[in-house]
Amino acid sequence: MSKLNIVCVTGTHEKMQMAAMFASVAAASGDEVVVFLSMNALPYFTKHYSEAAPVEGELGELMSKKGVPPFKQLFQQAVELGDAKLLPCSMALDLMEITGEDLEPELGPPTGLTRFLSDAEEGHMVTF
Amino acid sequence: MSDTNKVIDARDTFCPGPLMELITHMKQAEVGETLELLSTDEGSGNDVPEWVNKVGHELVSSEKIDGVWHIFIRKMK
Numbered sequence: 001m002s003k004l005n006i007v008c009v010t011g012t013h014e015k016m017q018m019a020a021m022f023a024s025v026a027a028a029s030g031d032e033v034v035v036f037l038s039m040n041a042l043p044y045f046t047k048h049y050s051e052a053a054p055v056e057g058e059l060g061e062l063m064s065k066k067g068v069p070p071f072k073q074l075f076q077q078a079v080e081l082g083d084a085k086l087l088p089c090s091m092a093l094d095l096m097e098i099t100g101e102d103l104e105p106e107l108g109p110p111t112g113l114t115r116f117l118s119d120a121e122e123g124h125m126v127t128f
Numbered sequence: 129m130s131d132t133n134k135v136i137d138a139r140d141t142f143c144p145g146p147l148m149e150l151i152t153h154m155k156q157a158e159v160g161e162t163l164e165l166l167s168t169d170e171g172s173g174n175d176v177p178e179w180v181n182k183v184g185h186e187l188v189s190s191e192k193i194d195g196v197w198h199i200f201i202r203k204m205k
Contacts, residue, residue: 025144028151029182067141069148077148081155 003032003123005116011040013053013060013071015128020074022126027082032123035075036116037107038089041128042096044072045088045104072104079106087111132200133161139168139196146172147179150201154185157203162188165199172197 004026008019019035027033043049053071055061078084088103090110100110136153138146146167153163165176173192176199180187188200 021144024148025179028148029179063142067145069141069145074144074148077152081148081151 001030001032003034005120005123005125006033006035007125007127008035008037008041009039010128011042011044011053013055013063014057016041016044016053016071017060017063017068017074019126019128020071020078023078023084024074024081027078027084030082033078033082033084034116034120035078035084035086036089036111036120037086038092042088042092045075045086045107046096046098046102047104048102076106087116089113089116131162132164133157135164135166137166138172139166141167142169143171143175145169147176150176151179154201154203159203159205162200162202165197165201167197167199168195169197172199176201 006019006023008016023033023035037045044053055064075086079086085108086106087108088110090112093110134153136149138149146165146169150165157163173190177187177190180201185204186202188202190199
């Protein structure tokens with residue numbers, strides 16, 4: 001079993017989709033997966049947030065129209081099928097003035113960068 | 129395939145939709161059961177067998193008929 005650390009910061013449709021695909025397939029294949037959610041990626045995981053992720057280009061447009069699983073569903077499947085961890089960045093939470101109660105239930109505890117880096121010492125890291 | 133226990137129709141969804149559908153149903157299946165996955169996603173022809181081998185199930189057969197992949201997988205553990 002290998003470990004995959006995924007950092008989501010950009011928050012565009014294509015990058016969130018790719019990160020969710022990495023997370024769901026790796027977790028469902030038995031890899032240990034940790035997803036660190038910060039910057040513009042975090043708002044999608046707060047309750048009552050209804051903004052669609054902006055597309056960067058042609059692939060984003062296509063994914064919006066065709067039968068691609070929504071990225072939030074893929075992240076949820078990563079947690080349900082593979083015990084992946086979705087960790088909200090504590091700095092981003094502070095900036096947005098949101099507490100744990102505002103977050104989607106599948107998210108793990110607020111996590112600082114020091115803790116994340118310490119936990120992520122072993123394994124691959126990819127950033128979106 | 130008369131001994132197939134369940135057919136998973138994942139046609140018209142894109143990667144990783146068919147694979148995630150399969151994994152969801154594999155979790156619920158009993159060891160020894162065979163599932164048939166239907167997919168129109170071209171990547172499924174390579175990607176699903178790769179996953180099956182990685183996690184230790186058995187790929188019974190994989191065939192593309194009229195643009196639809198019919199992939200039979202036996203749950204081994």
